[in-house]
Structure formats: C-alpha cells, structure tokens
Amino acid sequence: MARRIERNTPKEDGYRMPAEFESQKQIFMLWPERQDNWRNGAKPAQEAFSNVAKAINRFEPVTVCVSKEQYANCRAHLPAEIRVVEIASNDSWIRDCGPTFIKNDIGGLRAVDWTFNAWGGLVDGLYFPWDADDQVAQKLCEMEGVDSYRTEGFVLEGGAFHVDGEGTVMTTKMCLLSEGRNPHLSQEEIEKTLCDYLNCEKVIWVTDGIDPDETNGHIDDVACFIRPGEAACIYTEDQENPFYETSRNSYEELCSAIDARGRKLKVHKLCLPKKAVRLEGAYGIDQIEGTAPRKDGDICIASYMNFLIVNGGVIVPQYEDENDSLAIEQIQAMFPDRKVVGVKTREIVYGGGNIHCITQQQPLP
C-alpha cells in the first residue's frame, strides 16, 4: 500500500516540503513514558503532552502514537476527538524521528524517512537503542498509505531544519556538521542532500544552536520562518542569559542572509525567558547505567521559539516566567491572522524539548 522509494529523490520527482505555515491535515505526536527521562513515572509529562494535544485539536486533528503498554492510559487521558494509535518508540520526539511530509503540485503526498540515531549515535547520542524511534516514520507512512523516501546512511532529524516552502532551508552547522551524524560527507554534500530531499535551492546556515549537548544545536530552538522572506529569531540583551551569545550571533547571521528567491530576510526578534528554567525534582527521574545523573538546578533548554504553527493558530510554550506574556505578544504580532495559544510546558522542557519537538505536521495535499 505504501512504497519505499530508494532510487530517486523528491526533487527529481517534483515533491517539496511545504513550510509549516502552509495548510495542514493533521498533527502527529508520541506519548511520553520513559522513566529515565521524564519525572515521576512520566505522569506530569503525559499531562503536559495532553494539554498540547488538546490545544492543537482546537485547530486541527491530532493523532497520538503510543506503546501497547501505555495505550489504554493514553486513550483514557485524551478526549475522543484525538485519535490514538499503537506505535512503539524509544522516546517521544516525533519532530525528530517522524516523517517529513512532502507534496507535489497535483495533490500527491509523500514523506522523507531520515535515518535517525538519537542525535549522534554512538558518538554522542542521547540513548541506546533507538531502533523503535527509527521505525516510527515508516510505520506512520504505512498506516496512512503514504509512499516514503528512505535516506539510508544520511542521518537527520526534523528539528534540525526549517523550510520556507519557496526553496530555502535554514539549519545550523553545529548540528548538521556534527561528528555523530554524517561525518563522511562534506558541507557541500550535506547541502546537496538537504536540497534534493526537501526540494530546495538554498541553505541558510546558522552557526550554533543553544543545546550543544542535547540535539547538537537544533534550529527549532533558535529561529524559524514565519512566512516567505521573514524569519523569527531568539534575542536578548541580557548578557547573563545563558543563550545570550548564541542568540545574538544567530540574529545577526539571519539578518544578513539571502533566501532562494534572492530576498534579504526580515528577522523578527523573540524574547527568551527572563529567568533560566532549571530542573526541579530530579529525584523523580530513574537513574540508569552509562548516563550522568541529572541534578536539580541543571539549566533546561527553554526557548519560546519552539512553538508550532497550525491552521489558524500558533501553540506557544509558557514557562511561568515573567516574559511569558511578552513572548505571546511578540508571536501574535508576527502572526496577526492566527490565534496564539500558550501552553505550560516546563515539564516538557525538563525532558529536553518543547512543543515543536513533540509534534509533526502532515500538510494538506
């Protein structure tokens, strides 16, 4: 029913990745459960994920994928309008292990199934094994009857790039040139693969992300496209902010960037939480062999940039921080035609990501 395409590339076949702000059919999520990452049996995280799912479901359909062990619990905690399907995973970051959907101009929908290695494999990956995560994209595509391109040997995660839907892809060198992904490829070869599989002509490189130790600096905590020719980027004037330097550098790099259509990007500033978000309740996280235990007070990668654009809405992280409402205002100003909805997501940040990391959009054909 769903084919695996291993010869051609999407570009050769006329498929492109639409921008997140284009029309969507549904959002996919994974249900969190691993107790060595999520506090207190993952129950607080499950509640936070549920709140994200419900917020999205005000705008469009949501499908949540869950293990057989957690199926009944997940089903019980979500309203009937949200679809629950059984798909096992190693953790719950579907932005990174899920499919990247692509479409053509005559109603065709396909997907790219990137090779996933838990953000660095045996070099600096975050857990082992990652085999179930790496099967998520295939299983979703098979379930939905969507043909997919498998990039065997090319490692990438969906959170590592953004596209504008008009030929431009934005990413970071910190991540895409990392040792744990595609060290056998040059920067030029990586650019070519990105452009072949997303059907783009131009790569805008940001140097660094804000989480070198986790995703090796995914772009989706730093910047995104908000419409063709316009981007948003984190920005702070507080030199004490742990992300001060990276955010300032990224902002400047983007301000001087030219997109595939030759436009100089207009870059909107987005604030950071005023006070660094720090882990609390680390005792509730199972300790396992081979991983440094997490401690109360560890700095969490909390960025308002990790929002999700949906049909008619934007779902934005809230940290119970002084800047929460400023972030909402700034994002509302960027998207005057969408309703901006904040969801409290400290618990998700404790696990290493946020709303964008735990969602994956399927575009309308």
Add this chain to the structure above:
Amino acid sequence: MARRIERNTPKEDGYRMPAEFESQKQIFMLWPERQDNWRNGAKPAQEAFSNVAKAINRFEPVTVCVSKEQYANCRAHLPAEIRVVEIASNDSWIRDCGPTFIKNDIGGLRAVDWTFNAWGGLVDGLYFPWDADDQVAQKLCEMEGVDSYRTEGFVLEGGAFHVDGEGTVMTTKMCLLSEGRNPHLSQEEIEKTLCDYLNCEKVIWVTDGIDPDETNGHIDDVACFIRPGEAACIYTEDQENPFYETSRNSYEELCSAIDARGRKLKVHKLCLPKKAVRLEGAYGIDQIEGTAPRKDGDICIASYMNFLIVNGGVIVPQYEDENDSLAIEQIQAMFPDRKVVGVKTREIVYGGGNIHCITQQQPLP
C-alpha cells in the same frame, strides 16, 4: 475521531452486519508469533499466513497487524501492496478478537467490539492473559476512524456466528451457551443481544461444533451462509471420521431451519478431509506451565468450511489430503461467479484454526 458508543444498540441506530458475501473494502489479519502455540518459532505459520494474505490480496487490500517485535520481519516477508501496521495481540485470531463491522443504508460504517476472553476466560479459556487481544478491535477502529459499540459484559467471538445479511444469524449452542462466556444470561437473552448487535430477527441454532475443547464449537468450522436462503455444511458418510456425528446432526438441523424471511434453507454439502489431520513436530512448540503439552498425533480441527469469501473469490484451506480437490470443486459449485483459490494451511490448523479464523473483513459502506 472514533467514538465508543455504549448506550444504543446497532439495531436502534439502523446498523446491520452485512454477510461475508457482500462487497468488502479490505481484510485484516494478525501476524502469528507466540512460540507456545506455533511450531518452530512460528516461522512456518508466518509463511502460511503470508500465503493466505497474498492469496486474498489478489482480490482486495489486506492489512496485517503485528507486534513491535515482529514488525520488521513481517514487513520484510510481505509484498509492498500489503499494508502492515503495529497492533499488539496475544495470538493471531482476528476473526475472534477483531471488530465485527456493521453498516447502515446511507454509507455509514461502525463496528461491534465484543468482549473477548480467549474462548472461555478463567473457566476454559485457551490462554492468559488476553488483554492485548481484547484491545485489538478498539485499536483497529480508532486507527480507521470507525465508531464502535462496546459490549461490556457480553462475551463473543466473530467465529461463533455467521449472518445472511437479511436478518438471520447462525450459531451453536455449544459455544454461545458455554459456561465460560455469558452464564448469567438465558438463551433468550443471548438471542436478543445477538439480534440487537447484528441487527437480526432470527437465530438459527446448531447444537454442536467440532472443537468442544478449543473454541467450544465455533460455527465457522461447521457451516456458513453462501447467499440469502442458502447455507453450506460439512458432511461425511464415513463413520470413522472424528466429526461424523456432529456434521450429520448439523446438516439435519440446518436442513429443517427457517430463516428470518421465512425461507427453508437450501443446504449444500461440503466434504471433510478424508484422513484426519494430526499434529506433527510437537517438539517445536514451547511448553509452558499450566497447559497440557501437545503431542504428535493429536487430532487437529481441519475443516474445509473455514474458508473466507472475498470480492470475486473464495480462499479455501488445503491439507494435502485426498479430498482437497473435491472440496475446491464443491465450493466452486456453490460460488459459480467467484474464483476459488486453495492455500495450504496445515500449519495454521496445527495452531488451532484456519483461514476464516485468521481474517476479518471490512465491508464497503
């Protein structure tokens, strides 16, 4: 997306179960893997199931549900045209634990999700636990976006009944009045529930099935409807045949039966294997606590009646028995407009069922 309906019944809502010979959209199957039921790591059974899936796929789409552990193996063994989805189960009898699809006259599709207890629960069920099996119907319905009626407290399996699509349901007393299913209900109350959920007016009771120790005598090894007003029934004149008495009694009971429309049934005879099928290679079946070990020479429940009707075809068990071709001829005579296809299924019979037991049809709306 898919609702659970717990108040009304299908009859009240105008939904009926179509007969198997009505138009179908697809067939669902489960992938066999439990090593305490299937010989030699379930590999021969997996091959036999694959052959059944491929035979059906000549006529209509097939979706195979499989555990996360066997997903990759199952996907690798089936052609791309067959859809594979992750759904855990305790064993592989989707006729019995899967949904019974029902439809109305204006394009609506729903399902009945019977309570499943492994053919007798703690009284004389075949394994424990059966919780994953009992979730299969819900998961399938949720995945496909089909609203379902849950019969909490009413135990039934899809192999225990057949309908003619015109108000008649056929079943056995041995099964439906068994102690392990609904002992709190009288025969009249059971009739009413059957008629309410399948939208029928008349129950034709056959006394016994041929496997008292396994399914407590499912009808689908004994008889079925082949079109409105006509049934098929196993029949032999060989008094040494282990199923001689049951088959003769069933045939006579059906010959005197009147259906919901007041028709006297026309009953077609279907032969049994000439030589009893006996288990071989029992050493390859894992022994577990609490179950009497199976032995070489055990009689298997091999009936040609356990065929599946599909769009334009009939998929029929073959046992490498002298009567294999006679069975094909007899079934071809019953279905002159369908292509009859035989598939070797000794291996499936070793596990306790056959083609009808391992399949579940979804009708076209």
